[in-house]
Amino acid sequence: MAQQRSTFPSGGRDAVTRRIMDNSPARRRRSGAARHLLLSVAFLACSSQLLVVNANSWWSLALTPIQRPEMYIIGAQPSCSQLSGLSQGQRKLCQLYQDHISYIGEGARMGIKECQYQFRQRRWNCSTVDNSSVFGRVIQIGSREAAFTYSISAAGVVNAISRACREGELSTCGCSRSARPRDLPRDWLWGGCGDNVHYGYRFAREFVDAREREKNYPRGSTEHARTLMNIQNNEAGRQAAYNLANVACKCHGVSGSCSLKTCWLQLADFRRVGEFLKEKYDSAAAMRIGRKGKLELVDKRFNAPTSEDLVYIDTSPDYCLRNDTTGSLGTQGRMCNKTSEGMDGCELMCCGRGYDQFKTYKHERCHCKFHWCCYVKCKRCTSLVDQFVCK
Ligand SMILES: *[C@@H]1O[C@H](CO)[C@@H](O)[C@H](O)[C@H]1NC(C)=O
Ligand SMILES: *[C@@H]1O[C@H](CO)[C@@H](O)[C@H](O)[C@H]1NC(C)=O
Ligand SMILES: *[C@@H]1O[C@H](CO)[C@@H](O)[C@H](O)[C@H]1NC(C)=O
Numbered sequence: 390m391a392q393q394r395s396t397f398p399s400g401g402r403d404a405v406t407r408r409i410m411d412n413s414p415a416r417r418r419r420s421g422a423a424r425h426l427l428l429s430v431a432f433l434a435c436s437s438q439l440l441v442v443n444a445n446s447w448w449s450l451a452l453t454p455i456q457r458p459e460m461y462i463i464g465a466q467p468s469c470s471q472l473s474g475l476s477q478g479q480r481k482l483c484q485l486y487q488d489h490i491s492y493i494g495e496g497a498r499m500g501i502k503e504c505q506y507q508f509r510q511r512r513w514n515c516s517t518v519d520n521s522s523v524f525g526r527v528i529q530i531g532s533r534e535a536a537f538t539y540s541i542s543a544a545g546v547v548n549a550i551s552r553a554c555r556e557g558e559l560s561t562c563g564c565s566r567s568a569r570p571r572d573l574p575r576d577w578l579w580g581g582c583g584d585n586v587h588y589g590y591r592f593a594r595e596f597v598d599a600r601e602r603e604k605n606y607p608r609g610s611t612e613h614a615r616t617l618m619n620i621q622n623n624e625a626g627r628q629a630a631y632n633l634a635n636v637a638c639k640c641h642g643v644s645g646s647c648s649l650k651t652c653w654l655q656l657a658d659f660r661r662v663g664e665f666l667k668e669k670y671d672s673a674a675a676m677r678i679g680r681k682g683k684l685e686l687v688d689k690r691f692n693a694p695t696s697e698d699l700v701y702i703d704t705s706p707d708y709c710l711r712n713d714t715t716g717s718l719g720t721q722g723r724m725c726n727k728t729s730e731g732m733d734g735c736e737l738m739c740c741g742r743g744y745d746q747f748k749t750y751k752h753e754r755c756h757c758k759f760h761w762c763c764y765v766k767c768k769r770c771t772s773l774v775d776q777f778v779c780k
């Protein structure tokens with residue numbers, strides 16, 4: 390594993406950049422193959438043990454201190470061997486990059502939060518269970534929803550690590566050193582301290598995919614298909630976070646004249662990443678394992694997915710009814726909107742089972758007045774509103 394440390398993060402950063410920037414499929418195939426070779430060598434060296442399938446995941450790093458006290462032993466770094474949910478390779482990365490671990494947790498938390506926001510009005514709402522499987526067993530099905538959770542949490546790690554680099558929190562990275570964009574106006578300065586998305590991307594690839602790369606399922610098996618699916622969706626998430634990062638600038642100059650600008654690379658607002666990946670969820674490609682042991686489209690008439698697209702291999706379970714086999718929680722007790730014709734409408738949300746109506750008090754700010762200068766004063770109004778809950 391010492392070898393791992395010397396090849397990462399200093400080496401190969403440019404190769405990663407090229408790989409992401411370069412859209413030529415031929416080129417991507419070639420560098421993809423090279424990368425695969427490199428990684429299999431690295432992982433042969435450090436873990437040849439076959440892992441049992443288990444529902445635990447690094448996502449559990451997102452749990453709060455109360456849920457996992459072992460991470461917050463006063464005066465001590467969390468001991469990587471005590472953290473549940475990590476695979477062997479992830480545990481080794483944990484040892485090498487101890488200061489990254491709480492940011493990985495933060496990335497997972499961001500991903501989960503964003504997932505719950507994007508799916509708040511859907512039958513499956515990205516709810517979590519409070520053990521180290523985090524999303525419960527429903528994610529063991531290789532559905533579109535699983536695809537989304539993998540991608541958004543990988544994107545969360547890119548975000549959290551890139552930002553931590555910029556803020557000087559990590560010993561192995563600092564501000565972004567990406568080249569000045571060609572189209573930046575000549576008199577604008579380039580070189581504010583930017584989010585280090587190159588590093589964030591690379592680290593997230595090492596860490597998040599580690600578990601998948603350790604698996605050694607027979608080529609062409611269902612488990613192998615799921616591994617390929619996870620790797621593809623992790624990558625799509627990382628690329629979303631990476632590609633949506635953009636130039637941000639600040640004005641200088643006499644009394645806000647903005648005659649001088651300093652610019653740097655900045656991560657997109659994570660909500661935008663969530664929206665982007667939600668669109669990818671809507672257009673996710675149904676795949677199956679082909680004879681060559683690669684994923685292929687179920688319906689060949691569609692365009693083959695690119696590395697930015699989400700893919701899935703199983704149809705979604707029925708999210709209407711609670712089912713302990715699939716892990717579906719069902720929609721009984723969910724709130725719905727009587728007048729909406731969308732997924733949050735009572736008809737669709739309650740799957741035709743009907744709904745109960747309640748009256749509840751709703752408190753809100755009202756009659757707001759602007760006072761010179763400068764505050765807004767509001768009253769608190771209470772109204773009786775109808776609420777609808779699925780049977
Ligand atoms: C986690 O909790 C869920 C529901 O609370 C349960 O179905 C599942 O078996 C638990 N998983 C583990 C690994 O304990
Ligand atoms: C739960 O889901 C499984 C798999 O789809 C199905 O075979 C089973 O009948 C379901 N059980 C219930 C109680 O609906
Ligand atoms: C999500 O769905 C679960 C199960 O139906 C429910 O318990 C939970 O309250 C829902 N969360 C939100 C934010 O609606």
Ligand SMILES: *[C@@H]1O[C@H](CO)[C@@H](O)[C@H](O)[C@H]1NC(C)=O
Nearest residue numbers: 725726727728729730731734
């Ligand atoms: C319910 O849906 C309607 C139509 O989409 C919308 O105008 C309204 O704001 C929604 N109500 C709530 C409480 O979300």
